[in-house]
Amino acid sequence: MSQQSQPKPLRPRKTPSQPRSAETVASIIEAAAQVLETQGFEGFNTNAVAQRAGVSIGSLYQYFPGKDALTVALIHRETARFYQDAAIALTKRSGKAALEYLIGASVRQQLQRPMLARLLDVEEGRPALRGEVAKPETMQNLLVAIIKRARPRHANPEVAAGDLLAIIRGMADAASERGESDIEDLERRLRAAVFGYLSRTGISKG
Amino acid sequence: MSQQSQPKPLRPRKTPSQPRSAETVASIIEAAAQVLETQGFEGFNTNAVAQRAGVSIGSLYQYFPGKDALTVALIHRETARFYQDAAIALTKRSGKAALEYLIGASVRQQLQRPMLARLLDVEEGRPALRGEVAKPETMQNLLVAIIKRARPRHANPEVAAGDLLAIIRGMADAASERGESDIEDLERRLRAAVFGYLSRTGISKG
Amino acid sequence: MSQQSQPKPLRPRKTPSQPRSAETVASIIEAAAQVLETQGFEGFNTNAVAQRAGVSIGSLYQYFPGKDALTVALIHRETARFYQDAAIALTKRSGKAALEYLIGASVRQQLQRPMLARLLDVEEGRPALRGEVAKPETMQNLLVAIIKRARPRHANPEVAAGDLLAIIRGMADAASERGESDIEDLERRLRAAVFGYLSRTGISKG
Amino acid sequence: MSQQSQPKPLRPRKTPSQPRSAETVASIIEAAAQVLETQGFEGFNTNAVAQRAGVSIGSLYQYFPGKDALTVALIHRETARFYQDAAIALTKRSGKAALEYLIGASVRQQLQRPMLARLLDVEEGRPALRGEVAKPETMQNLLVAIIKRARPRHANPEVAAGDLLAIIRGMADAASERGESDIEDLERRLRAAVFGYLSRTGISKG
DNA sequence: TATGAATGAGTGTTCATTCAT
DNA sequence: TATGAATGAACACTCATTCAT
Numbered sequence: 001m002s003q004q005s006q007p008k009p010l011r012p013r014k015t016p017s018q019p020r021s022a023e024t025v026a027s028i029i030e031a032a033a034q035v036l037e038t039q040g041f042e043g044f045n046t047n048a049v050a051q052r053a054g055v056s057i058g059s060l061y062q063y064f065p066g067k068d069a070l071t072v073a074l075i076h077r078e079t080a081r082f083y084q085d086a087a088i089a090l091t092k093r094s095g096k097a098a099l100e101y102l103i104g105a106s107v108r109q110q111l112q113r114p115m116l117a118r119l120l121d122v123e124e125g126r127p128a129l130r131g132e133v134a135k136p137e138t139m140q141n142l143l144v145a146i147i148k149r150a151r152p153r154h155a156n157p158e159v160a161a162g163d164l165l166a167i168i169r170g171m172a173d174a175a176s177e178r179g180e181s182d183i184e185d186l187e188r189r190l191r192a193a194v195f196g197y198l199s200r201t202g203i204s205k206g
Numbered sequence: 207m208s209q210q211s212q213p214k215p216l217r218p219r220k221t222p223s224q225p226r227s228a229e230t231v232a233s234i235i236e237a238a239a240q241v242l243e244t245q246g247f248e249g250f251n252t253n254a255v256a257q258r259a260g261v262s263i264g265s266l267y268q269y270f271p272g273k274d275a276l277t278v279a280l281i282h283r284e285t286a287r288f289y290q291d292a293a294i295a296l297t298k299r300s301g302k303a304a305l306e307y308l309i310g311a312s313v314r315q316q317l318q319r320p321m322l323a324r325l326l327d328v329e330e331g332r333p334a335l336r337g338e339v340a341k342p343e344t345m346q347n348l349l350v351a352i353i354k355r356a357r358p359r360h361a362n363p364e365v366a367a368g369d370l371l372a373i374i375r376g377m378a379d380a381a382s383e384r385g386e387s388d389i390e391d392l393e394r395r396l397r398a399a400v401f402g403y404l405s406r407t408g409i410s411k412g
Numbered sequence: 413m414s415q416q417s418q419p420k421p422l423r424p425r426k427t428p429s430q431p432r433s434a435e436t437v438a439s440i441i442e443a444a445a446q447v448l449e450t451q452g453f454e455g456f457n458t459n460a461v462a463q464r465a466g467v468s469i470g471s472l473y474q475y476f477p478g479k480d481a482l483t484v485a486l487i488h489r490e491t492a493r494f495y496q497d498a499a500i501a502l503t504k505r506s507g508k509a510a511l512e513y514l515i516g517a518s519v520r521q522q523l524q525r526p527m528l529a530r531l532l533d534v535e536e537g538r539p540a541l542r543g544e545v546a547k548p549e550t551m552q553n554l555l556v557a558i559i560k561r562a563r564p565r566h567a568n569p570e571v572a573a574g575d576l577l578a579i580i581r582g583m584a585d586a587a588s589e590r591g592e593s594d595i596e597d598l599e600r601r602l603r604a605a606v607f608g609y610l611s612r613t614g615i616s617k618g
Numbered sequence: 619m620s621q622q623s624q625p626k627p628l629r630p631r632k633t634p635s636q637p638r639s640a641e642t643v644a645s646i647i648e649a650a651a652q653v654l655e656t657q658g659f660e661g662f663n664t665n666a667v668a669q670r671a672g673v674s675i676g677s678l679y680q681y682f683p684g685k686d687a688l689t690v691a692l693i694h695r696e697t698a699r700f701y702q703d704a705a706i707a708l709t710k711r712s713g714k715a716a717l718e719y720l721i722g723a724s725v726r727q728q729l730q731r732p733m734l735a736r737l738l739d740v741e742e743g744r745p746a747l748r749g750e751v752a753k754p755e756t757m758q759n760l761l762v763a764i765i766k767r768a769r770p771r772h773a774n775p776e777v778a779a780g781d782l783l784a785i786i787r788g789m790a791d792a793a794s795e796r797g798e799s800d801i802e803d804l805e806r807r808l809r810a811a812v813f814g815y816l817s818r819t820g821i822s823k824g
Numbered sequence: 825t826a827t828g829a830a831t832g833a834g835t836g837t838t839c840a841t842t843c844a845t
Numbered sequence: 846t847a848t849g850a851a852t853g854a855a856c857a858c859t860c861a862t863t864c865a866t
Contacts, residue, residue: 021829040333045856056831061858122328125383127246162384163377163395170376171369177331178368189369189407196402201395251839262848263841273840433850452745457835468852473837534740537795539658574796575789575807582788583781589743590780601781601819608814613807663860674827675862685861831863842852 008066010132012073025063025073028053032074037115041122046070072132075120079133082109086142095150096195102146103190106168107183114176121173139165147198154202163201167193214272216338218279231269231279234259238280243321247328252276278338281326285344288315292348301356302401308352309396312374313389320382327379345371353404360408369407373399420478422544424485437475437485440465444486449527453534458482484544487532491545494521498554507562508607514558515602518580519595526588533585551577559610566614575613579605626684628750630691643681643691646671650692655733659740664688690750693738697756700727704760713768714813720764721808724786725801732794739791757783765816772820781819785811 012025031053036044046067050057064070082105089101110117124133143161147154154160168190175186218231237259242250252273256263270276291314295307316323330339349367353360360366374396381392424437443465448456458479462469476482497520501513522529536545555573559566566572580602587598630643649671654662664685668675682688700723707719728735742751761779765772772778786808793804 024829042334046858047856057858058831058860059829062829065858067857118331122331125324125328128248159395162380163399166376166380167373167399170372170379173376174368174372189365189403192406193369193373193399193403196404196406197395197399198402200398200402252841253839256849264843264848265846267841268846436850454746458837459835469837470839470852471850474850477837479836530743534743537736537740540660571807574792575811578788578792579785579811582784582791585788586780586784601777601815604818605781605785605811605815608816608818609807609811610814612810612814664862665860668828676827676864677825679862680825827864827866829863829865832860835859836857838854838856840852840854842850843848844850845848 008068010069010072010129011065012069013061013063013065021063024053024055024059028055028060028063028070029074029077032070033077033113033116036074036119037113040115041119068128071123072129075124075129075133078109078117078120079138082106083138083142085109086139089146090142095146095148098146099150099194100191102143103168103187103194106172107187107190110169110172110176111181111183111186118173118176121169151198151202154198156202160198160202163197164194167197214274216272216275216278216335218270218275227269230259230261230265234261234266234269234276235280235283238276239283239319239322242280242325243319246321247325274334277329278335281330281335281339284315284323284326285339288312289344289348291315292345295352296348301352301354304352305356305400306397308349309374309393309400312378313393313396316375316378316382317387317389317392324379324382327375357404357408360404362408366404366408369403370400373403420480422481422484422541423477424481425473425475425477433475436465436467436471440467440472440475440482441486441489444482445490445525445528448486448531449525452527453531480540483535484541487536487541487545490521490529490532491550494518495550495554497521498551501558502554507558507560510558511562511606512599512603514555515580515599515606518584519599519602522581522584522588523593523595523598530585530588533581563610563614566610568614572610572614575609576606579609626686628683628687628690628747630681630683630687639681642671642673642677646673646678646681646688647692647695650688651696651731651734654692654737655731658733659737686746689741690747693742693747693751696727696735696738697751700724701756701760703727704757707764708760713764713766716764717768717812718809720761721786721805721812724790725805725808728787728790728794729799729801729804736791736794739787769816769820772816774820778816778820781815782812785815 028049032044032049035048035052039048046060047057049070050060053060060070064073085105085108086102089098089105092098092101123129140158140161143165144157147157147160147164151157151160171190171193172186180186234255238250238255241254241258245254252266253263255276256266259266266276270279288311291311292308295304295311298304298307329335346364346367349371350363353363353366353370357363357366377396377399378392386392440461444456444461447460447464451460458472459469461482462472465472472482476485494517497517498514501510501517504510504513535541552570552573555576556569559569559572559576563569563572583602583605584598592598646667650662650667653666653670657666664678665675667688668678671678678688682691703723703726704720707716707723710716710719741747758776758779761782762775765775765778765782769775769778789808789811790804798804
């Protein structure tokens with residue numbers, strides 16, 4: 001079938017309680033990541049993922065109610081990875097240090113598995129997945145908190161958070177697309193963009 | 207027959223010399239735009255495009271050797287539209303004015319047909335299309351020229367151009383995704399980001 | 413998919429205007445009939461039907477939006493065949509003759525392609541198809557008209573029509589299942605059942 | 619693995635001697651009934667049955683060698699239920715009273731769990747199950763015995779029994795499908811059909 | 825003996841592309 | 846040159862059944 005259209009559940013079918021299941025689930029998600037990385041969207045199909053994971057297609061569907069649910073799970077995995085790192089920013093003394101740490105985390109996330117990160121950024125935008133993908137809000141909130149500390153008087157921390165997220169992601173994406181590998185330099189430019197933006201916004205309002 | 211095969215030509219099959227053909231080609235491209243806008247990737251198939259264009263699927267293939275060629279043509283159309291507007295920036299007196307004009311053009315491009323612009327940004331990234339999509343280089347060059355005028359001493363105009371392009375596109379994309387409609391405000395923030403970035407980069411180097 | 417579940421259109425996709433199409437459609441429906449007859453429900457799948465029809469699976473789906481739509485089309489064909497024959501009953505002089513003709517038509521329908529008729533009787537009952545299958549109402553009306561002529565004073569022609577339809581179909585089904593071939597005898601027993609029922613119902617009411 | 623293969627045994631794997639097993643078997647069969655009733659054919663699968671029964675799928679296969687065996691067991695249960703009630707007819711004084719009792723039993727059977735009864739009537743007809751389903755013969759024999767008492771001179775009690783079974787089942791099925799609930803009225807019409815049929819058949823022979 | 829994770833053949837359906845008319 | 850019927854590889858997903866634990 002379908003190749004379908006009606007809303008399908010996007011959450012895992014069963015919470016793997018048994019260790020064997022947990023392994024299987026993890027291996028399927030990692031296989032999805034690898035297929036996406038190596039074959040791109042074109043080759044990202046459930047049969048390929050199952051094969052790469054070394055499980056049967058039936059097993060895949062035992063744990064994920066549909067292809068999209070698998071994608072969502074992968075996004076969640078990556079998001080969690082990222083968020084865990086990024087949350088450390090909150091422990092920094094100064095707002096500036098927090099922002100700098102966040103930039104570092106973003107760069108790390110984007111350049112570790114660049115292809116994967118970029119492809120997932122796209123998938124995240126698919127309307128069918130919207131609402132299941134927590135990242136936006138969560139990251140947004142994290143960044144809002146950081147901005148409030150770094151720029152206590154900023155008039156519009158929410159808007160600024162959205163803009164900075166877009167800036168960071170956009171630049172990191174482009175850099176990885178270009179094949180950049182000089183992390184130091186990229187981070188320097190990102191700091192310029194971020195602090196440049198902040199120093200010129202949110203002062204009065206109108 | 208297979209939907210995945212050897213590299214297919216991505217250029218239009220015939221340069222439409224007769225005006226009738228030119229019309230047909232244009233109507234197909236516009237139909238592609240509309241289908242992409244209204245149905246998203248999911249509904250973007252050649253049969254739907256042909257139907258919307260009011261031509262037979264056979265005719266579509268007479269003018270475009272494959273689906274990707276159609277996508278490329280659409281990207282070209284949009285890019286040309288954008289580039290034409292953006293090139294006006296070069297006529298501005300000051301580098302600052304040129305940059306501001308460019309920002310305005312980007313916002314216009316992104317918010318006129320937001321869905322279309324965003325979808326095409328994604329398509330552009332597909333490896334299968336890379337190399338046929340002129341935009342990056344062209345826009346890059348345009349921006350390099352502008353930066354050289356606005357910041358004659360900038361150490362790395364090429365890198366800066368790449369970054370600014372990413373910043374502008376990232377922020378505009380995100381804004382349109384959020385449904386923002388206050389163009390004025392968006393442009394103000396973009397100026398902050400762009401000039402903020404420029405003022406903090408390219409000074410020495412190390 | 414049902415590999416699916418959501419309501420799918422049950423009507424043919426395109427009314428075949430071109431003669432070639434009409435042929436294809438007819439051959440697909442006949443193939444469906446043959447597959448159902450020879451393989452039963454178990455073997456009744458769209459690939460088998462397409463193969464038997466000598467067309468590709470794609471062609472099948474060009475004319476029928478789904479498996480159920482094909483089944484419905486087959487039911488319609490058989491129903492129309494039957495109804496055309498049965499309607500002749502209305503031209504008979506007496507109500508008795510009309511009823512007898514109707515019995516004959518039913519027997520003919522049921523014993524011509526017995527397996528097919530029985531299988532379709534079952535399919536007709538599937539909730540997913542209900543509402544698209546006209547037969548019940550139409551035949552019901554036909555029979556009501558006949559009963560009104562044969563038994564003008566019958567108190568409940570609608571109920572009687574439903575009962576008689578069930579009796580006729582039930583007996584004919586069972587006969588064909590048993591492999592009976594003596595049409596004469598079956599018709600005699602059907603007349604006994606029908607007229608026996610009528611002579612003992614609908615007289616007063618309570 | 620294939621879902622279509624060589625003939626599979628249709629009888630329960632083990633005659634449950636231990637009371638625990640008997641309970642499990644019964645609960646599986648009742649679960650099958652409920653799934654069939656609530657989900658129809660579409661939802662009637664072994665996993666659903668096992669879950670509803672509160673046993674593992676493995677256990678289900680411990681007691682039933684396959685899905686069909688489970689279906690057969692359910693049919694047997696219902697048939698036995700019915701037969702037990704129907705057999706009381708034999709204790710009636712007159713043949714007429716016996717027939718009337720049988721009609722009552724049929725109506726009761728059909729209207730108690732109407733959906734289930736109808737679905738099983740269909741399943742019974744599946745060739746794969748034929749031969750394992752005792753009902754026809756047994757009920758046939760019961761009815762033959764009754765007819766012989768009610769119409770000692772009837773020339774063809776076997777044929778009549780088949781016809782009457784078909785009539786009763788057909789009418790009761792249709793009634794339950796229509797949602798009729800007036801049992802009294804349905805029984806009256808059934809008596810009309812049955813006695814009407816008998817009074818007009820089996821006299822000479824032809 | 826019970827469990828339930830795993831299997832994989834099978835099925836419905838789509839859609840890019842071709843080619844006879 | 847235009848048409849649109851036809852093609853079929855590819856893909857998402859199901860479910861009866863097995864077997865290691």
